[in-house]
Amino acid sequence: MAARHCAVLGSPIEHSLSPVLHRAAYEALGLADWTYDAHRVEEGQLAGFVAGCGPEWVGLSLTMPLKRVVLDLGTPSVTAALVGAGNTLLFDHEQGRHRVENTDVTGMTAALVGAGVAGARRALLVGAGATARSSLAALAPLGVGTVTVMARSAERAHASLDPVATHFGIRLLVIEWGTVPTAHHDVTIATAPTEFAPEDAARIAAVSPVLFDVIYDPWPTTLGAAAQAAGAVVLDGVDLLAHQAVGQVKLFTGSDLDVTVLLSAGRAALAARRDQ
Structure with missing residues (x-):
């Protein structure tokens, strides 16, 4: 051959x-x-x-x-x-x-399902760039209807994510960078290559029982370490x-x-x- x-x-x-x-x-x-x-x-x-x-x-x-x-x-x-x-x-x-x-989208969905996330309604998305767009598309098959987006610019976040959210009927709530929602979320996906201060990472990790941080090196990130310490299900870039x-x-x-x-x-x- x-x-x-x-x-x-x-x-x-x-x-x-x-x-x-x-x-x-x-x-x-x-x-x-x-x-x-x-x-x-x-x-x-x-x-x-x-x-x-x-x-x-x-x-x-x-x-x-x-x-x-x-x-x-x-x-x-x-x-x-x-x-x-x-x-x-x-x-x-x-x-x-x-x-x-694009196998990033199907791959992310499969990784979440493999980790036991059979369904979800609310998600927290950290970052609003290209990987965040793929994340939105990956969350849709799980039944997610509302996504809170932590972004540095609300205008840029809406410009980047609104077309995908509209396509899937997902409601977007954009919050300021570093602001942590008080409501429970079923899953958090971190797409921004940012290291949070340990106290901030702990607050973000407490929002949901599942963290998917797309970074794999260096690992763990402060967010990944905080989620592990909190007993969350943690997925990484690998x-x-x-x-x-x-x-x-x-x-x-x-x-x-x-x-x-x-x-x-x-x-x-x-x-x-x-x-x-």
Whole structure:
């Protein structure tokens, strides 16, 4: 069988865990002729990179800052178009019109369900950027109807999140950064790369019994540590990365994979890095 190539693109890319996860997936699936590498690619270089990929290329994973610009290089799925970001490109070498998908959304939903969140009504969202848009879309299948958003700018938060919230019929309540709601929330998703003071982290962690902090290195964040200390269910960026990678592997290879294979590989790689 001819070699099949996939890769993750972004900038910076040197510390990406994606090669570890996808190579573990190919090994588990017995795909000895498949390769997966990392390439540093800037926004202005992406179109040229894609154009230079021959028929042996199956797909690409995209990380920052390429999730927006990739939408122009193929046909976006409904989800990718809605949240304004794609993290997966599937080559169509015959027709020349590639597909752009977003497995961050489905991966986040799957991670929450896997952690026991079968349903939810209210959620707290920390941050209002691109990852927050994906988070809104991920919360919708769980039944979330109201989302409180902690944002530095209410105007920018509404501009970013209103289209997604309207699509799913979610009511948004935007509060000032650092303001902690008093009402109970079923789940908190932290999307902003901000370290809170320990006392602030404890107040935010007390809002709900489930915290999903999309950071994975350094870990734990002050918010993650506070949630763990409070006895909450805590998910981190490795949970997101592994679950979205399961979706990508399915798109690339057509095969299903148990997420525990990727979670184990990702956490082992992180532990090895920290021991260096």
